[in-house]
Amino acid sequence: MKLSRIAAFSSSLLLAAALALTGANPAQAHEDPAALDYAALGDSYSSGVGAGAYDGASGSCKRSERAFPRLWAARNSPSSFVFAACSGARTGDVTADQLTALGPATDLVSLTVGGNDAGFADVMTTCVLKSESACLDRIDRARSYVDRTLPGRLDSVYAAIRAKAPSARVVVLGYPRFYKLRGTCVAGLGERERSAINAAADHLNTATAKRAADHGYTFAEVVTAFTGHEICSGAAWLHSVNPLGIGESYHPTAAGQSRGYLPVFTTHA
Template identity: 70%
Template structure:
């Protein structure tokens, strides 16, 4: 009887030890929790200029050549929601893009602010009007960035954090458009190109400040695009494109894969 009880006890202990050992092994081999990535923003995130647009995205012109889709293809998150849209302003992000965000979202990327500041109108003015008109319009945009844009960015950033409290949020900036003293022999004057580059720096500084104040990462692409601006001879940005005017001053496919993608990857 005693031997039987001892054998039973020994067997039970061995089973318990085995269960603990192999149970730990099973837990280690269990699949990772879902990793969710949501890509928000304007045409610089949707991929205008990179081509091969997804017809289902309509006027938003999302493309698998854009940096969010390239990152998702390389890293295989369990969920990937791509809501960035061409022409989006801060209000459009708030109204139309935040649906996929939730408490399980791990990573968010966003480019926004350029359309609020009047990017398209600035470039139209500079292309079609005088240098003085160009500089004046640039200064109007910079004043907007100083006085109005920060509050609009705050609304977007607050909404992202409220919906995705645990996510890493990477706010990405805009490139300088022109290589000064570069290879261009026609088009805008050096004064206009200088003013436009200065406006990009001004916008980036404002966006970076608001991102930092919300605890978000800011990723600058200026360095990545240095040597690849318009007039560089190796541009990753479309110049004025009369055939497809909407792609003007947007990154090419190479600009997304060689510029935006590595910058975002390093920040994510």
């Protein structure tokens, strides 16, 4: 009896030491998904624009049955699931329109936001339709916005989420790089423009990760998952530009949602 108690006590000490060394918090350990109340917030990368199979009832929000939040919920059968992400959403839209999805019982929140605030749709439209110099200038203005204005707006969203769902695990997902440099594309944007666009995506991800960490949230980067599957890779999980409209351009395909975003979110959920 004494030996078993000593063994149990020793195991407890070892577990505590491991948690201390890794910075893990027992209260934040992954729970049984079936016991979770899950809410998916954010923009088109969460709603699933580009993946098709849109829920007609979602209207212009274009929530897809193939979006990673829907796929995760289908696989894990959480206690409840609210899909509030909406195409075109900015930080202010999340706080104004999506936080009703949250409550004191919410256990898990996923979020992608910031790209629309930084004007990435306009960046891509400018780069596709105008000159290289106009493209690079528009990218510089987006980067300046990310440096000067976006952090405060992210702070507002993150604080509002915590106020509505004080016990929730919040996973903030980033954005992929759009282009494989020196890839298979023989037309379209030049390498200088593609490189600047990728660097701007990295810049946005870095800023978002910093703000998420400062609020105690998990930042889940997807650049690694999409490496080898960018536009010009020959096996892209992102839609290339559509000259008839930006629409689904530069958004994940169904494969990008299921093989890019879903595994990353699953790892951190």
